[in-house]
Amino acid sequence: MHNTVERRPVASVSTDAVPRKERLAWWAHMSAHEIVPTALSSEHADDFHGRAHSVDLAGVRVAEFTTSPLTGRRSPSHIRWHDPDGYQLFLVHDSPVRLEQRRHDSYLQAGDFSVFDTSHPYATEFVDVGRLTRLTILFLSGDALPIPRGEMERLLAHKLPGRTGTGGMLARYLTGLREHAAGCDPEELPRLGTIAVDLAAAFLAGRLGAEGRLTPESRRRALTARIDAFIDRHLGNPGLGPVGIAAHHHISVRSLHMLFQQHPETVSATIRRRRLERCRADLADPRLRDRPISEISLRWGFKTAAEFSRVFRAAYGTSPRDHRRQALAAEDGFSRHLIGS
Numbered sequence: 274m275h276n277t278v279e280r281r282p283v284a285s286v287s288t289d290a291v292p293r294k295e296r297l298a299w300w301a302h303m304s305a306h307e308i309v310p311t312a313l314s315s316e317h318a319d320d321f322h323g324r325a326h327s328v329d330l331a332g333v334r335v336a337e338f339t340t341s342p343l344t345g346r347r348s349p350s351h352i353r354w355h356d357p358d359g360y361q362l363f364l365v366h367d368s369p370v371r372l373e374q375r376r377h378d379s380y381l382q383a384g385d386f387s388v389f390d391t392s393h394p395y396a397t398e399f400v401d402v403g404r405l406t407r408l409t410i411l412f413l414s415g416d417a418l419p420i421p422r423g424e425m426e427r428l429l430a431h432k433l434p435g436r437t438g439t440g441g442m443l444a445r446y447l448t449g450l451r452e453h454a455a456g457c458d459p460e461e462l463p464r465l466g467t468i469a470v471d472l473a474a475a476f477l478a479g480r481l482g483a484e485g486r487l488t489p490e491s492r493r494r495a496l497t498a499r500i501d502a503f504i505d506r507h508l509g510n511p512g513l514g515p516v517g518i519a520a521h522h523h524i525s526v527r528s529l530h531m532l533f534q535q536h537p538e539t540v541s542a543t544i545r546r547r548r549l550e551r552c553r554a555d556l557a558d559p560r561l562r563d564r565p566i567s568e569i570s571l572r573w574g575f576k577t578a579a580e581f582s583r584v585f586r587a588a589y590g591t592s593p594r595d596h597r598r599q600a601l602a603a604e605d606g607f608s609r610h611l612i613g614s
Contacts (some may be wrong), residue, residue, distance in 0.1 A: 282462055283455050287324040296321040300340070307336065308361070308410070309391050310351040315343035322405065328454045333417075333466030335450050339407045342368070342399040349394060359417070360425070361389045362473055363410040364435060364444055368401035370408070374430040386433040386440060388425070388477070395430065409447050411469055418474050419491045424481055433480055439499070443472040446502045453505060456554025464501070471498035496522065497532055508548050511574045515540045548573045549588050552581065556593055557600035566593050 286303060288296040300323045301313040307327065315321055323340040365381045372379055372387060374395035381387055389395050399406040418425070435444045447469065454465060475495035500522055507513045518540065519529040533540050551573045555561050561569065570581035570593070585593050 282329045282457075282459075283326060283451055284329070285324070285326045288322055289324075293320055296323070297343075304345075305355075309347060309357065310354045311345045311347045312351070313343050313345050315341055317341040317343075326451050328450050329462070330450075330454065330466030330469065331463040333469055334412045335409065335447055335469060336412070337407065337409045337451060339405050340399070341405060342401060344399070345397045347391075347395050352392060352394065356392050357412075358415045359391055360413040360415070361391065361410050362413060362477075363387060363389075363408050364447060366407040366409065366448075368399060368404045368406040370406065371398040371400055372396065372430050375426060377430040379430055379432040381432055384434065384436045384444065386435045386444070386476070387430055388428050388433070390425070390429055393429070411447060411473055413470065413473065417470050418477065420474065420478060420481065425477070428477060428480060433476075435476070439472065439476045439479055442499060442502050443469075443476050445506060446472055449505070453551075456550055458550065461550075467494070468498040468501045471495045472502060475499070493532070496524075500529070500532070504544060505547065508544065508551060509572055509574050511576045513544055513574060544574075545584060546588070548575060549585060552585065552593070553589065553596065556597040559601060562597075562601055566597065 288300060291299045297313065297315055297318045300321060301311070303325070304311060304313065307325065321341050321343075323338070325336055325338045327334060327336040363386065365383055365385050365387075367383050369383075370381045372381065372389075372395065374389055375393055379387060380400075415422070433440065435441060450465065450469070454462065457465065471491075471494045474491060475498070500518060503518060503521060504513070515526050515529055519526045522529075529540060533543070536543065538546065552569055552575075555564070555569045555572070556566065567578040567581075570578055575581035575584075582593055585591075585596075589596060591599075
């Protein structure tokens with residue numbers, strides 16, 4: 274691949290280093306391997322632009338694609354070539370998209386979801402010829418959702434608004450995954466993937482009016498996923514704690530603690546660890562090297578710099594200042610190596 278930068282678990286590719294006349298063909302080849310085989314065409318073939326960020330969450334994958342306007346058609350021959358036998362749940366961010374599958378067609382705008390079944394032909398068209406189009410796609414295996422295949426067919430290529438409720442929560446979670454996953458320890462990645470799938474299941478079941486068909490375990494996991502996403506979204510609030518989390522989700526504090534009994538840590542420990550992970554990632558980010566450590570700790574919900582320094586040292590065995598110095602020195606050395614190679 275051209276211009277590929279891998280920073281596990283996030284991998285990024287771009288057409289920037291590809292000769293202009295070859296970009297659309299290169300993008301089609303990449304898409305066939307990273308999404309599914311599809312015939313692509315574009316009025317911008319002579320000056321096509323595309324970039325993608327793929328987040329690997331230990332068996333669950335989320336990707337963000339930004340491209341020049343194009344059309345795509347997945348035919349029966351493409352399906353015979355390769356079919357992962359799953360779903361693509363995608364979110365439109367800006368320019369509108371038309372799509373069609375199984376005699377359903379829709380016109381999606383920013384904030385709308387829809388879903389494709391990879392085992393059936395489909396067509397897409399990015400409508401706005403003057404702007405790049407950005408999509409986020411959650412790739413789901415056929416057995417990942419506790420919803421029968423026949424029920425799912427009712428949703429294919431339909432417009433599924435995602436601005437409020439579970440849809441809004443799912444949209445915010447998927448959109449923020451790239452940043453969050455990059456700062457997580459590897460053992461946290463499966464949890465992030467589980468949250469994505471469970472939020473998707475709750476959202477799609479709600480659109481079908483089939484929440485009651487979810488098993489008690491699926492409902493419990495969906496509630497846990499909503500709570501996990503809520504925690505991630507409010508880490509910067511220093512008042513975030515069990516009482517507020519329980520009240521927001523209309524459960525008792527006791528029920529919240531019972532949910533977390535199946536986790537390796539308590540609610541409060543989870544909040545503290547995720548705040549530390551965000552701070553640790555920011556301290557190692559060269560773009561934030563001039564930002565005061567106290568400002569970073571306040572951004573992620575620590576009330577005082579002294580409290581942050583104490584819990585950071587307890588967790589990582591070093592001070593925030595020493596961690597930043599070592600991480601940035603390593604990054605600077607890596608950059609000099611790339612320039613010199």
